[in-house]
Amino acid sequence: MTSLVVLSGGLDSTVCMAVAEPPIVALTFDYGQRHRSEIDHAAGVAGYYEADHVVVRLDLTGWGGSALTDASIDLPAPVPGADATAGGIPVTYVPARNLIFLSVAMGVAEARGLDTVYLGVNALDYSGYPDCRPEFIESFQATAALALKRGVDGRPVEIRTPLIDLTKADIVRLGVERGAPLHLTWSCYRGGTVPCGSCDSCALRAKGFAEAGVVDPAL
Amino acid sequence: MTSLVVLSGGLDSTVCMAVAEPPIVALTFDYGQRHRSEIDHAAGVAGYYEADHVVVRLDLTGWGGSALTDASIDLPAPVPGADATAGGIPVTYVPARNLIFLSVAMGVAEARGLDTVYLGVNALDYSGYPDCRPEFIESFQATAALALKRGVDGRPVEIRTPLIDLTKADIVRLGVERGAPLHLTWSCYRGGTVPCGSCDSCALRAKGFAEAGVVDPAL
Numbered sequence A, B: 001m002t003s004l005v006v007l008s009g010g011l012d013s014t015v016c017m018a019v020a021e022p023p024i025v026a027l028t029f030d031y032g033q034r035h036r037s038e039i040d041h042a043a044g045v046a047g048y049y050e051a052d053h054v055v056v057r058l059d060l061t062g063w064g065g066s067a068l069t070d071a072s073i074d075l076p077a078p079v080p081g082a083d084a085t086a087g088g089i090p091v092t093y094v095p096a097r098n099l100i101f102l103s104v105a106m107g108v109a110e111a112r113g114l115d116t117v118y119l120g121v122n123a124l125d126y127s128g129y130p131d132c133r134p135e136f137i138e139s140f141q142a143t144a145a146l147a148l149k150r151g152v153d154g155r156p157v158e159i160r161t162p163l164i165d166l167t168k169a170d171i172v173r174l175g176v177e178r179g180a181p182l183h184l185t186w187s188c189y190r191g192g193t194v195p196c197g198s199c200d201s202c203a204l205r206a207k208g209f210a211e212a213g214v215v216d217p218a219l
Helices: A011-019 A037-048 A097-112 A134-147 A168-177 A200-212 B011-019 B037-048 B097-112 B134-147 B168-177 B200-212
Strands: A003-006 A024-030 A052-057 A116-118 A158-160 B003-006 B024-030 B052-057 B116-118 B158-160
Touching: A003 A011, A003 A097, A011 A037, A011 A116, A011 A168, A024 A037, A024 A097, A037 A052, A052 A097, A097 A116, A097 A134, A097 B097, A097 B134, A134 A158, A134 B097, A134 B134, A168 A200, B003 B011, B003 B097, B011 B037, B011 B116, B011 B168, B024 B037, B024 B097, B037 B052, B052 B097, B097 B116, B097 B134, B134 B158, B168 B200
Parallel strands: A003 A024, A003 A116, A024 A052, A116 A158, B003 B024, B003 B116, B024 B052, B116 B158
Antiparallel strands: none
16 A cells, blocks of 8 residues: 655644555645745655655745735734634635645556545634535545546545544544654744744644643644 | 636637637646647737736646656657547546646636636547546536535536537637637647647647648648
């Protein structure tokens, strides 16, 4: 079995690295995100697992439409005590991001003869992005089987989303249990050298570590 | 109505430009293809229609697996009199190409508020690529509706494939009827300054013009 892991360098995708069957190809996207330091963190995690690290450049900044790729859209101001998962699809949504990432992952998997693609999406403690829902993943799997030579040949590349039904606390626990290098991860949406502690992603991460009773080793 | 056309600069996508409702955003991929001159031809066609031309760089050459992107794989030698559409999926198949192209097109369409995406796929006189079949397009449309904010909002981006049931001769006729700038198009898979006349793509094009009784204005 050979695996491809879509690796952002954050908590979820790093736990996927710990779960995936080696040998692993780790696939990271350099898409013009504000939080570019996550790419360096991805390289660190890939190195930890001695994975082949493929970085694909795909500049989404010219399209606009997301606070993560468009500097003219402000990241939401922190709201003390607010539920980061409430309030519908947030401005940090990037149009078609997981659709694009999974499509490229399928192309790499087919070209390199890999059997499985791991994506660290999560539909419980998440940010309300439509492309993190199980119904999207299932539909994508069927579509990819029609698009790929391997699908036509009856050997589709299997998409695995081992975190999809887990809470953030469950993900932290799973990472600790599998010895994932959580100290190497980066979750913050903002650039900079230390996490801001107040964006959606920092808030979800903090909640997960707190509920799991684990001290975040990256802070 | 606003349209996005996936424009390679070849015959089929140029006829799509002639069919699409303006204003048009033309989307071209620079993916490391051998036939890079098609990008210049796409720019010429986009200019002819005064379309906003977006060129997305996505380097697929490192993946291997296709004669179109991997210089170490030979393009098939010409076989006089052979049927270019026979023989299963050819070496010019690029893993996940239309899956990736449509996904990026959806992202651009959503970011820019466009209503329709045109793709010049064709399932009659075609090269046997699985991602040109109607069942793939239909499945992708459903998957994209689950991935995009617009889908969740009940206003999915509509994919149109106006050439899917046409023969190559029908496509030539439609292009002539709509005044498409066929003299600006490039279909050959090989690089160079004149079409080779012998690759699958040249063979299909020549068949189409011959059956339509039209002299190819690009030769």
